[in-house]
Amino acid sequence: MTTATETITPRVWIGCLACYNAGRLVGDWHDATDAAEVSTADVHGRQSSHEELWCFDIENIPVRREMSPHEAAEWGRVFDEVDDHQRDALYAWVASGDYVAEGTGELPCTSDFEERYCGRWDSFDDYARQLADDVGLLRDVPEEIATYFDWDSWTRDQRFDYSVVDADTGVHVFRSC
Incomplete structure (x- = not known):
């Protein structure tokens, strides 16, 4: 990241x-x-x-x-309300249109931003690989079987649960649900 x-x-x-x-x-x-x-x-x-x-x-x-x-x-x-280093991510989240607003207006809810922001990554694939490691996706799977895991399909399916917004370098990743 x-x-x-x-x-x-x-x-x-x-x-x-x-x-x-x-x-x-x-x-x-x-x-x-x-x-x-x-x-x-x-x-x-x-x-x-x-x-x-x-x-x-x-x-x-x-x-x-x-x-x-x-x-x-x-x-x-x-x-x-957000740290200086997260302002570009907040801007990207709102500009994407896939954000949670405070009340009935356009202002973003910063607590939802902080809960949903997964960081800036070089690519969504990098985020998905780290997520797989963090949740132990293949932890108990023998290595000779794990090599057959279809990372591309898994990553593509994961992307449905996230908003991915281009950044100057890499992407910002936000949980959508």
Whole structure:
């Protein structure tokens, strides 16, 4: 199993909605975790009569749409709940569409993520071989018989119980059930 060294930090470009509607882009990039705390004075660099802010662009949040600063902060909270080295896996899990959401929204349930995440592997075959060793699949089978075991079929059947998502190197493996 390999580990990721890159940290994924959710960020949003927060802009003034009144300025945007008037044809001006006034805003800046912020960590998603802090998005709900950003004020119109922060965006304008001075006090302003404008009241509404909006996240017009996002980075490292696995949805492709605009959102409110409050929702961005919720995404930031979710990513803060997992270790830095697992953020790319959480992102991949949500982007795959085969994830468990908190309540009725789109936010992923981090406890389900932690329970289902099996790690980053060079390939699903590598994961399946390790799983076979861990559960003692062929432990009591004599070696001369074990050599006839059909690893390809067994691995293919195992894959039905998992989500496998490509990573920069290797794959992320998640239990589906």
